Amino acid sequence: MSTLLKVDHIETYIGQYHILQGVSFEVKKGEVTVLLGRNGAGKTTSLRSIMGLTPPSKGKIIYKGEEIHGLPTFKVAGRGIGYVPEDQGIFGELTVEENMKVAMKAQDRETEDRMNWIIDLFPDLKRFWKKAGGNLSGGQKQMLSIARAYLNNNDLILIDEPSKGLAPIVVEKVMRSIEEMKERTTILLVEQNFLMASGIGDRFYIIDDGTTVHHGQMESLVKDEEMKRKYLGIA
Numbered sequence: 628m629s630t631l632l633k634v635d636h637i638e639t640y641i642g643q644y645h646i647l648q649g650v651s652f653e654v655k656k657g658e659v660t661v662l663l664g665r666n667g668a669g670k671t672t673s674l675r676s677i678m679g680l681t682p683p684s685k686g687k688i689i690y691k692g693e694e695i696h697g698l699p700t701f702k703v704a705g706r707g708i709g710y711v712p713e714d715q716g717i718f719g720e721l722t723v724e725e726n727m728k729v730a731m732k733a734q735d736r737e738t739e740d741r742m743n744w745i746i747d748l749f750p751d752l753k754r755f756w757k758k759a760g761g762n763l764s765g766g767q768k769q770m771l772s773i774a775r776a777y778l779n780n781n782d783l784i785l786i787d788e789p790s791k792g793l794a795p796i797v798v799e800k801v802m803r804s805i806e807e808m809k810e811r812t813t814i815l816l817v818e819q820n821f822l823m824a825s826g827i828g829d830r831f832y833i834i835d836d837g838t839t840v841h842h843g844q845m846e847s848l849v850k851d852e853e854m855k856r857k858y859l860g861i862a
């Protein structure tokens with residue numbers, strides 16, 4: 628499988644804090660790659676660094692063979708990378724329909740097809756089409772946020788902890804939807820819920836204290852009790 632995104636030894640500061648001290652990973656086209664690690668390890672900062680929200684001061688980020696580190700966020704997004712932040716970033720005052728329309732970069736046939744596909748995948752969005760984003764449940768907000776990122780012709784979607792704060796049955800639903808999206812796009816996922824991560828991930832990278840410490844095929848991590856205990860606190 629070809630490499631879509633390569634993050635090469637990035638270092639990122641937030642204020643005076645040296646948060647990422649050498650994070651490297653690759654995302655292969657058509658796969659779900661999962662960043663794992665304890666709270667505060669640097670997973671969110673890694674996604675934000677790709678998006679140019681906390682730009683790295685060292686290292687390289689290469690997307691489709693071109694350097695994107697140093698680009699402002701709107702240009703990174705313009706290259707075809709969608710971002711679903713941890714707080715979902717939807718507009719509470721706007722309806723589901725308006726949230727979707729605001730996110731739309733083009734109004735062509737292809738976008739319309741993508742809109743129809745994603746609404747079929749998340750029927751709740753259709754049900755609550757005229758409801759304000761702020762009044763949706765946590766799971767519905769997550770679905771809306773993922774749907775918005777999918778709407779445009781993004782070849783890569785970064786999703787930050789989609790299971791956070793959701794009931795197990797809703798986590799299951801979101802997980803199945805991401806699995807279906809995987810047939811159509813490439814996904815880089817940050818996920819603390821190991822059951823979800825291992826259920827949909829093809830490849831994993833573990834980040835610990837701002838550096839990448841391990842990576843491999845997800846199925847090998849599932850069997851590696853020692854690694855899970857050491858870095859993820861799972862017995």
Ligand SMILES: Nc1ncnc2c1ncn2[C@@H]1O[C@H](COP(=O)(O)OP(=O)(O)OP(=O)(O)O)[C@@H](O)[C@H]1O
Binds near residue numbers: 646664
């Ligand atoms: N604005 C900020 N100012 C100072 N430190 C920050 C800021 N944002 C994040 N950090 C610190 O950077 C480190 C990495 O945070 P990050 O959110 O990337 O971790 P994470 O692996 O995504 O963890 P979590 O799963 O808890 O979200 C943490 O120690 C955090 O406290």
